[in-house]
Amino acid sequence: xxxxxxxxxxxxxxxxxxxxxxxxxxxxxxxxxxxxxxxxxxxxxxxxxxxxxxxxxxxxxxxxxxxxxxxxxxxxxxxxxxxxxxxxxxxxxxxxxxxxxxxxxxxxxxxxxxxxxxxxxxxxxxxxxxxxxxxxxxxxxxxxxxxxxxxxxxxxxxxxxxxxxxxxxxxxxxxxxxxxxxxxxxxxxxxxxxxxxxxxxxxxxxxxxxxxxxxxxxxxxxxxxxxxxxxxxxxxxxxxxxxxxxxxxxxxxxxxxxxxxxxxxxxxxxxxxxxxxxxxxxxxxxxxxxxxxxxxxxxxxxxxxxxxxxxxxxxxxxxxxxxxxxxxxxxxxxxxxxxxxxxxxxxxxxxxxxxxxxxxxxxxxxxxxxxxxxxxxxxxxxxxxxxxxxxxxxxxxxxxxxxxxxxxxxxxxxxxxxxxxxxxxxxxxxxxxxxxxxxxxxxxxxxxxxxxxxxxxxxxxxxxxxxxxxxxxxxxxxxxxxxxxxxxxxxxxxxxxxxxxxxxxxxxxxxxxxxxxxxxxxxxxxxxxxxxxxxxxxxxxxxxxxxxxxxxxxxxxxxxxxxxxxxxxxxxxxxxxxxxxxxxxxxxxxxxxxxxxxxxx
Amino acid sequence: xxxxxxxxxxxxxxxxxxxxxxxxxxxxxxxxxxxxxxxxxxxxxxxxxxxxxxxxxxxxxxxxxxxxxxxxxxxxxxxxxxxxxxxxxxxxxxxxxxxxxxxxxxxxxxxxxxxxxxxxxxxxxxxxxxxxxxxxxxxxxxxxxxxxxxxxxxxxxxxxxxxxxxxxxxxxxxxxxxxxxxxxxxxxxxxxxx
Numbered sequence: 196x197x198x199x200x201x202x203x204x205x206x207x208x209x210x211x212x213x214x215x216x217x218x219x220x221x222x223x224x225x226x227x228x229x230x231x232x233x234x235x236x237x238x239x240x241x242x243x244x245x246x247x248x249x250x251x252x253x254x255x256x257x258x259x260x261x262x263x264x265x266x267x268x269x270x271x272x273x274x275x276x277x278x279x280x281x282x283x284x285x286x287x288x289x290x291x292x293x294x295x296x297x298x299x300x301x302x303x304x305x306x307x308x309x310x311x312x313x314x315x316x317x318x319x320x321x322x323x324x325x326x327x328x329x330x331x332x333x334x335x336x337x338x339x340x341x342x343x344x345x346x347x348x349x350x351x352x353x354x355x356x357x358x359x360x361x362x363x364x365x366x367x368x369x370x371x372x373x374x375x376x377x378x379x380x381x382x383x384x385x386x387x388x389x390x391x392x393x394x395x396x397x398x399x400x401x402x403x404x405x406x407x408x409x410x411x412x413x414x415x416x417x418x419x420x421x422x423x424x425x426x427x428x429x430x431x432x433x434x435x436x437x438x439x440x441x442x443x444x445x446x447x448x449x450x451x452x453x454x455x456x457x458x459x460x461x462x463x464x465x466x467x468x469x470x471x472x473x474x475x476x477x478x479x480x481x482x483x484x485x486x487x488x489x490x491x492x493x494x495x496x497x498x499x500x501x502x503x504x505x506x507x508x509x510x511x512x513x514x515x516x517x518x519x520x521x522x523x524x525x526x527x528x529x530x531x532x533x534x535x536x537x538x539x540x541x542x543x544x545x546x547x548x549x550x551x552x553x554x555x556x557x558x559x560x561x562x563x564x565x566x567x568x569x570x571x572x573x574x575x576x577x578x579x580x581x582x583x584x585x586x587x588x589x590x591x592x593x594x595x596x597x598x599x600x601x602x603x604x605x606x607x608x609x610x611x612x613x614x615x616x617x618x619x620x621x622x623x624x625x626x627x628x629x630x631x632x633x634x635x636x637x638x639x640x641x642x643x644x645x646x647x648x649x650x651x652x653x654x655x656x657x658x659x660x661x662x663x664x665x666x667x668x669x670x671x672x673x674x675x676x677x678x679x680x681x682x683x684x685x686x687x688x689x690x691x692x693x694x695x696x697x698x699x700x701x702x703x704x705x706x707x708x709x710x711x712x713x714x715x716x717x718x719x720x721x722x723x724x725x726x727x728x729x730x731x732x733x734x735x736x737x738x739x740x741x742x743x744x745x746x747x748x749x750x751x752x753x754x755x756x757x758x759x760x761x762x763x764x765x766x767x768x769x770x771x772x773x774x775x776x777x778x779x780x781x782x783x784x785x786x787x788x789x790x791x792x793x794x795x796x
Numbered sequence: 797x798x799x800x801x802x803x804x805x806x807x808x809x810x811x812x813x814x815x816x817x818x819x820x821x822x823x824x825x826x827x828x829x830x831x832x833x834x835x836x837x838x839x840x841x842x843x844x845x846x847x848x849x850x851x852x853x854x855x856x857x858x859x860x861x862x863x864x865x866x867x868x869x870x871x872x873x874x875x876x877x878x879x880x881x882x883x884x885x886x887x888x889x890x891x892x893x894x895x896x897x898x899x900x901x902x903x904x905x906x907x908x909x910x911x912x913x914x915x916x917x918x919x920x921x922x923x924x925x926x927x928x929x930x931x932x933x934x935x936x937x938x939x940x941x942x943x944x945x946x947x948x949x950x951x952x953x954x955x956x957x958x959x960x961x962x963x964x965x966x967x968x969x970x971x972x973x974x975x976x977x978x979x980x981x982x983x984x985x986x987x988x989x990x
Binding site: 249250252253254255256258385386387388391422442443444445446447448452454455562563564565566567568569572596597606607609610611614615617619620621622623624625627628631632 | 844845846847848897901904905909910915918919922923926927929931949950951953954955957958961962963965966967968969970971972973975976977978979980981982983984985
């Protein structure tokens with residue numbers, strides 16, 4: 196690894212998450228020489244190192260998404276405990292990201308080799324074709340410069356690269372289509388018992404918005420975790436122990452960590468790189484892109500630190516023919532802003548979007564067998580598209596398998612509450628056994644529109660220990676999305692009632708101290724409280740578009756301002772639809788990588 | 797979907813200690829080996845608090861660890877008081893903790909759980925068995941009985957988490973451990989039938 200920076204590379208890729216790793220693999224498989232610079236550490240690349248993450252998770256008090264991965268002051272990440280209610284105190288400075296409000300940005304990401312794919316859930320639905328034409332069809336947001344049909348072949352490649360388990364027949368809805376001879380690389384993950392109870396309980400149910408009734412259907416979810424392979428596909432097992440993790444083993448801890456690595460992480464792609472052509476340098480925080488007079492990128496400057504515990508570093512520069520910024524929607528925007536690059540449109544850092552995650556929870560009449568299996572195995576896709584999008588946001592309905600999880604933190608909270616009431620012994624054990632398996636939590640992944648005021652900025656007042664900028668986040672949720680939450684709550688009540696759950700057993704409530712608490716004025720003028728969580732789906736900060744005035748990159752994710760610069764990842768998505776974005780980002784990355792290969796020819 | 801924010805109220809109730817990573821612990825001093833009598837009383841009391849039988853408790857491998865944890869955090873004296881109170885309850889209940897469970901339950905509640913000093917310790921012990929987590933004792937308890945530097949909210953060890961009794965109580969397995977196998981989640985639980 197040493198000495199590498201003095202060489203000249205075909206491509207320097209900044210970031211080793213699913214996007215950076217798959218670009219690196221595409222280029223190096225074609226003989227291009229690539230250098231990957233990763234700000235975080237590489238402690239997960241040996242099987243033993245990865246198991247140390249599992250132990251850290253087991254001993255972590257708060258088992259939040261970044262809990263297995265040790266804090267790294269030189270490449271900091273925000274932890275959920277750092278996210279507070281912004282309405283009570285602005286700005287929030289406690290974490291790595293600085294929150295300016297008016298609402299909290301409730302999502303976190305991870306800076307480590309493998310990026311946030313270490314802690315993601317693995318949910319991998321395609322976007323629906325109408326998601327790409329929001330402005331034309333519904334008069335909101337913007338259109339994409341590409342269509343579903345353009346992206347379709349790249350979706351196929353992405354599903355193979357991530358190892359997605361699903362059945363084509365389950366996913367063919369709202370115009371999503373697949374090639375005749377194609378199916379997912381692995382069979383669908385079996386739906387949980389809880390999913391089956393919900394499907395049975397909602398048979399024949401429909402929910403009406405405007406003058407249209409939307410039938411509720413429970414459908415298997417596409418997931419990047421190993422199942423029974425189709426054809427010649429070989430599941431990718433654990434890094435360093437490929438016989439482990441050939442199937443999802445039901446550990447029920449996908450977020451924050453799959454102990455057997457049956458869930459995809461980009462560590463698997465990095466492990467497959469041809470090391471004659473690809474070099475990885477970790478603990479290398481890129482601080483600046485160097486731009487020459489003709490507007491091309493001339494090099495990158497990075498700070499290589501020796502250890503987490505010390506802020507000693509050396510500054511190194513490296514040069515390549517093309518540069519690929521794939522450092523995460525927030526980090527990529529931050530780096531480009533710090534470099535004075537790629538921002539002639541003034542769109543850089545703007546249009547930050549997430550899927551505000553709305554949850555409802557209730558007690559079912561009978562056991563759902565909760566706390567078993569992956570976090571979610573089925574969805575209700577019914578509200579991913581429809582005429583209602585003129586009025587409110589689309590959403591995907593995820594059926595949780597882990598009880599009330601983030602709503603109340605079971606089962607520990609149940610134990611504590613019963614003990615506080617001096618309920619011990621057999622009664623304690625029996626009451627837990629009766630109540631917790633009946634906990635049902637439904638999650639709503641809600642679309643958010645691009646808005647220029649929702650943005651990542653930098654400010655010399657807020658720097659990290661290496662002298663790099665911390666991201667400063669400005670964030671709000673528009674009425675379009677809030678109205679989507681009200682609609683989601685209506686769906687929720689319909690589902691609960693249809694399952695025989697009485698109002699007394701619906702426990703959804705919105706706590707004014709929670710970070711995502713807010714009010715919404717309905718059409719009838721009623722003020723209603725709402726609350727949301729982050730989905731960890733940072734999007735939009737370097738969006739693609741049709742012209743250099745409306746966007747940061749073109750459809751190949753090539754900077755309008757710098758020919759040899761690509762900015763790839765979820766930040767390039769002009770709108771969010773209701774699909775978890777990693778699969779789409781990786782599909783877009785393959786499209787970009789093919790374009791890079793033409794440039795490098 | 798990811799889980800990234802939290803309800804601070806709930807969080808505070810569950811977790812009051814350092815949170816970003818496993819806290820740096822001073823190794824517990826090795827307490828003197830418990831007497832056979834103390835061990836017997838500890839297991840009996842643990843059984844009464846948790847609803848698990850003695851073999852199940854020994855089967856977790858945590859009996860010695862938890863008695864050692866308790867002794868190190870609240871001290872020999874307090875541990876002795878707790879176990880003596882249990883012995884008194886058993887005696888008052890007729891000498892056999894299993895013969896009249898309802899009577900024993902009432903005695904346990906009134907003479908231990910309702911006690912300002914012993915109640916918080918007993919509830920903590922039950923929580924420890926169920927979750928592998930020691931909760932810092934309430935502030936007024938520490939004011940009255942002394943604050944020990946080891947009395948922090950933390951999970952005893954990765955193994956203590958895995959051995960938490962709560963998972964079996966809810967008819968499942970520890971999240972992130974004891975993997976039940978491909979497709980097991982699709983089967984009816986059937987463990988909850990009355």
